[in-house]
Amino acid sequence: MEQAPHAPGPDGDAAPAAGGPGRRLLQFILTIPFPSPVEAEIAERFMTPNAERRGPVRKELSVNGSVLTVRLTAEDPGQLQMSVTSCLDQVSLVIRTMQRVVPPFFAKPQQEKGG
Numbered sequence: 001m002e003q004a005p006h007a008p009g010p011d012g013d014a015a016p017a018a019g020g021p022g023r024r025l026l027q028f029i030l031t032i033p034f035p036s037p038v039e040a041e042i043a044e045r046f047m048t049p050n051a052e053r054r055g056p057v058r059k060e061l062s063v064n065g066s067v068l069t070v071r072l073t074a075e076d077p078g079q080l081q082m083s084v085t086s087c088l089d090q091v092s093l094v095i096r097t098m099q100r101v102v103p104p105f106f107a108k109p110q111q112e113k114g115g
Contacts, residue, residue: 025073027071028083028087030088032069034067035066036066044063047070056075056079
């Protein structure tokens with residue numbers, strides 16, 4: 001986990017990123033490599049509905065090539081910890097599901113063995 005950087009205030013001083021004086025945002029960033037960009041995009045789509053919910057933890061998803069990045073941001077460490085656990089469970093489920101569903105569609109045709 002890392003703390004989000006402070007944005008400069010109006011007079012150039014560092015100001016808290018959000019939540020008023022003394023409040024700092026905590027972040028958890030997970031990068032997940034996939035075999036192909038298509039599979040990373042499929043995983044992002046599976047996980048997007050939960051990212052759109054508003055609450056004490058913000059969830060952002062992005063794909064760059066074949067890498068899916070998940071960023072969780074919160075002020076409360078306990079809430080962030082619960083969201084990290086939930087996110088890891090969701091990632092695990094998505095990957096297991098894709099291993100069962102995606103290979104039949106993206107498998108390379110095998111060459112017939114001549115004899």
